[in-house]
Amino acid sequence: MRILLSIAAALSLFLTSCGGDISAAMFAGGDGTYDFKNEWLDPQYHVDETKIHLMAFSSDSDTIYALYLGDISQIATDTIILYLHGNASSMDNFWETAGLFANLGGPHHFGFMMYDYRGFGWSTGRSTGAESMAADYDAVVAYLESQGLTSDRLVVVANSLGSLPAGPAAAGGSRIAINKLVMEVPQSTSNVIMQNATGLSLPSSMITSYKFDLGKNMADYTGELLWMHGTADDVAPFETAEAAMQQHNGSYYQEAIYPDMGHGLRWDIGDEEWAGTILDFIRR
């Protein structure tokens, strides 16, 4: 028996030297067309097509593509919504969301920016974990800062996967301090994902170096938080997201909980409720 186990252990340790990591595989990045036109939007969410700006920024050695809706010259004076999108192939999948934000509170009342993480859409490279996500976020925020955006006019809205870079940014990792944060259907911790998938007390370090803990991030975040979640979410389970978000100890905390609603929260609850809740939070 000891010989068998010794051989198995040696072989297993040898194979671990291959250095595999599933972090890159967690990201569902893919192709994008960036065909941002009104013809793909409901009429109520049409935008002024002269205010559609596709941009590219350097992030480490990669190029990150971003979309800005609004007058660039007014970044220095407007409230700007920075949207960190979910785990879909590119910004194409969130064009409708962008149109909605561009009309939140009235046509182009707020400036709106979203971007593709590395490996999503036209953004080059591959997202691999906390470092790449933080660098991409910083590349975009650095641009906004250079255009005059200040902390009191920045609103970060994070959807699902977007909660992963938003958490560390809110906890002090953003060059423009975040004081208003919307977490829509966030995950909780990398360990929880592993444990929900295996039914065992396994830490995520068994399969990836990408470690995140939104509960800890929220405990370190001092600004205002709106958490939106459906109780029937089977992608980001409600109970663990609740436990993580309720770690928040900042200046203001608001929950918007929707019974029996799933991960596609905006589609489930409707644009009016979704947008109204966020608008009320921004304006409070």
Next chain:
Amino acid sequence: MVRITLSLVVIFLATSCAPTKIVKPLDEGQWQIGGTVGRPRINDGSLPILGAYAAKGVSADRTIYGGIQLSSALLGAAHIEGGQVQHWLPQNGLQPAISWSAGAQALMSTRDYAFRLYPETGINAYWHRGPHILNASANTWVDPTWFLTEYGRGQILAPSFSAGYRFRYRFIEAQVEYKILNPTREILVPQADVPNTFGLGAKGMYWGVALNF
């Protein structure tokens, strides 16, 4: 909006998808070396979970085994297992023979050296006629570190139930097994559908081939 990343799911399920190695103890002095492929269901397909093992009949009634999970190892977790299968009751007509097993699964991350040890035990009912072995088995992993599960979602037991067929003839053994995994809790994999039983657990097919000598 949602797209499944296959390799992610492979790994998440790999750690809990070890197939049954030995149902009927080997003859005394006999060795068996085999490879296994687990195919837990995910979305409309299934996933390959690779393993290898060796076993030896140390007496007419007792076989010891050791093995590794290759899929886990390739992603940075050394995962080995060991144990024994003990003959308990003989077959009597339609009444099946019974064996029981005891062992443990050990996993260690090579990133931060996190270590987990999961003792396991199981019972097998089997019918053996000529080269054919039919079995129904129940097994459970015991999680002594359930309290390390975040936000209080741990469980002490992680059971599985299976039914299979083995063809053991001279040097060759072929195995196929259908397994229901962890039916006491909901298995959640982000952006994936895990086929289950009454909303709980996971399930899949497992194959194995082995050499006897």
